[in-house]
Amino acid sequence: MTPAARTQAAIDLLDRIIAAARDQGAAADTLIARWFAERRFAGSKDRRAVRELIYDAIRRCGERPESGRAAMLALVAERPELAATFDGSPYGPATIEAGEPVATAGHAPGWLIKKLRASDIGIEEQAALLDRAPLDIRVNRLKATREEIAAALPGAEPLGFAPDGLRLPADTRVDQLSAYAEGRFEVQDAGSQVVTLAAGAEPGQRVVDLCAGGGGKTLALAALMANRGSILACDVDRGRLQRLPERAVRAGVTMAETRLLNPNREAEQLGDQVVGSDIVLVDAPCSGTGTWRRNPEARWRLTHERLDKLVATQRHIMGLAAELVRPGGALVYIVCSVLDDEGASQVQAFLNAYSGWTVETLALGAGRPRGAGVRLTPLGDSTDGFFVAKMIRP
Numbered sequence: 001m002t003p004a005a006r007t008q009a010a011i012d013l014l015d016r017i018i019a020a021a022r023d024q025g026a027a028a029d030t031l032i033a034r035w036f037a038e039r040r041f042a043g044s045k046d047r048r049a050v051r052e053l054i055y056d057a058i059r060r061c062g063e064r065p066e067s068g069r070a071a072m073l074a075l076v077a078e079r080p081e082l083a084a085t086f087d088g089s090p091y092g093p094a095t096i097e098a099g100e101p102v103a104t105a106g107h108a109p110g111w112l113i114k115k116l117r118a119s120d121i122g123i124e125e126q127a128a129l130l131d132r133a134p135l136d137i138r139v140n141r142l143k144a145t146r147e148e149i150a151a152a153l154p155g156a157e158p159l160g161f162a163p164d165g166l167r168l169p170a171d172t173r174v175d176q177l178s179a180y181a182e183g184r185f186e187v188q189d190a191g192s193q194v195v196t197l198a199a200g201a202e203p204g205q206r207v208v209d210l211c212a213g214g215g216g217k218t219l220a221l222a223a224l225m226a227n228r229g230s231i232l233a234c235d236v237d238r239g240r241l242q243r244l245p246e247r248a249v250r251a252g253v254t255m256a257e258t259r260l261l262n263p264n265r266e267a268e269q270l271g272d273q274v275v276g277s278d279i280v281l282v283d284a285p286c287s288g289t290g291t292w293r294r295n296p297e298a299r300w301r302l303t304h305e306r307l308d309k310l311v312a313t314q315r316h317i318m319g320l321a322a323e324l325v326r327p328g329g330a331l332v333y334i335v336c337s338v339l340d341d342e343g344a345s346q347v348q349a350f351l352n353a354y355s356g357w358t359v360e361t362l363a364l365g366a367g368r369p370r371g372a373g374v375r376l377t378p379l380g381d382s383t384d385g386f387f388v389a390k391m392i393r394p
């Protein structure tokens, strides 16, 4: 592909990504993969170059742009050398006209910037939310030691605050490694590993992972518990939960059971678990502001209404979770968001509503205290952004 054709491909894909963000369609990565699957002529260098242009343009534009071309012109304002690729050639974009619409540069839509500021996420923290994410893995201590895996993977660096964590060179093809196929490690952000450690799960305990999804934290908990005790992994999303048993087999985890929940019938379906758990983990559905490094277009999807709905769902799930915790047991609340609405304020609302519950101070070696919990950020911790709090039932 010529440089001009690469720019045009990026514009076409950005058009699809913008439409999908508006209509709650597929993620940018999925759209890019589909597009290239239909265009076998594009080589690996072309794919990489187009992908980079797309992600640079997404990171550059805070508000959802009008069009892919307007997004790419915003990138041209930052990198003037790209203007030459608007050359009017057969597969390239038309030449740039004076006064053409150019998308607004920024870190996030205006309403979200206000929310971030109100949560003490200043301009440097905002910029870091859009950095490129490193590649972190969690060594599965049921099957390997960190030293063994580090020795087998060139360039692997131990992560200080995550005892099973390694940071790998960004271009490592982990899915092609035999150690991955054998379940000796999982891909998991260092922040995700740290907030799971906050649960303090021990072998033999009874744990409910109420928002287990595909089981990233379930498997991490099982490793910390030496595969002894029980974990009930629940979710309302059949597709996500279905992936868990296969992953558990690969990881050698035999202590986890799954339970598909029916929204609004969860309390009834969890009746046999009431007051029975040492730990209930709520890795709640959230805006994902802490994971923009991986999905920067997610900030074009979020609306005020959607955030309000998420906050209400989080409150609902915490209420369900509270019923399951035994006296003296813990409710561990996690979101991959840096917004107080979903973190510190959400937990404060819980503490106001549930009398007698206390907060356990967390010493994680990462993050900073925020309200009743701890917040990790890409700038402060070089992890995804997270909030975690641990509440103890009277």
Ligand SMILES: C[S@@+](CC[C@H](N)C(=O)[O-])C[C@H]1O[C@@H](n2cnc3c(N)ncnc32)[C@H](O)[C@@H]1O
Pocket: 210, 211, 212, 213, 214, 215, 216, 217, 218, 234, 235, 236, 237, 240, 261, 263, 266, 283, 284, 285, 286, 313, 317
């Ligand atoms: C942040 S994700 C969980 C990720 C997972 N714990 C992991 O580490 O891989 C949040 C999950 O909450 C689930 N969820 C949404 N509403 C729920 C509800 N009312 N009850 C239980 N799970 C719910 C979503 O389907 C989603 O899988």
